[in-house]
Amino acid sequence: MVTAKAWVLKKHFEGFPKNSDFELKKIELPDLKDGELLLESVFLSVDPYMRPYSQRDMKEGDIMIGTQVARIVESKNPAFKVGAFVVAGSGWRTHSISSGKDLQLLPSSWPESLPRSLALGTVGMPGLTAYFGLLEVCKMKPGDTVLVNAAAGAVGSVVGQLAKIG
Structure with missing residues (x-):
């Protein structure tokens, strides 16, 4: 069993967010089912769209929205190999479970000289x-x-x- 850490919205914020608007929580993830994969975040996005979307679409206690580059650490989905990198809309958390449906697989030929964080910016x-x-x-x-x-x-x-x- 994996324990994830996740930033949750403690209270809706006006203007610039403050540390007190968020809370870091530990979440126990269940074992994988067939077709699922376990992701470990490598890079998290912090984008301007998060402010209005958090006001409109999130409830207090929800995991903060956002995109991440994640590494597949366990897979029961034949379409995704352990060690591959994906772009996922998993929010601000260290680990998540996915069915693979909304993931974007990064090319295995991604040059080592380019940071994978580019998949959240210039290449994303x-x-x-x-x-x-x-x-x-x-x-x-x-x-x-x-x-x-x-x-x-x-x-x-x-x-x-x-x-x-x-």
């Missing part, structure tokens, strides 16, 4: 948002001038780099 949801926003929604063409009003954020910084390479 913020990068895809930047790419499709700039090229499909804005339809940027070579020679266009691009102004990014939030270029310090995860999406905006990628938009700036994509615009730079044209």
Whole structure:
């Protein structure tokens, strides 16, 4: 049996969250059933969307929402091998059990020289948002001038780099 640690929402916050808005809890996970796998988080995301979503979609006592890069430490699902890495929407917790349905398997050819945390940023949801926003929604063409009003954020910084390479 595995004991996970999870950050839960202790109380809804206004403005910037404070330590007192969260509580670290231990959760005993059950043994795996057929088709399930045990994930161990390696990187957790902290993203701006969490503030409004936590207000709207979470109850006090829920595990904080978020995406993570996790390593598969045990598997009873033939589609997922132990040692592989996935992107999971498991929230802020050290371990979780998944059926594998909503996981994104990272390529086994992921270069060791690149941190897997990129799967939560440039190569993940913020990068895809930047790419499709700039090229499909804005339809940027070579020679266009691009102004990014939030270029310090995860999406905006990628938009700036994509615009730079044209």
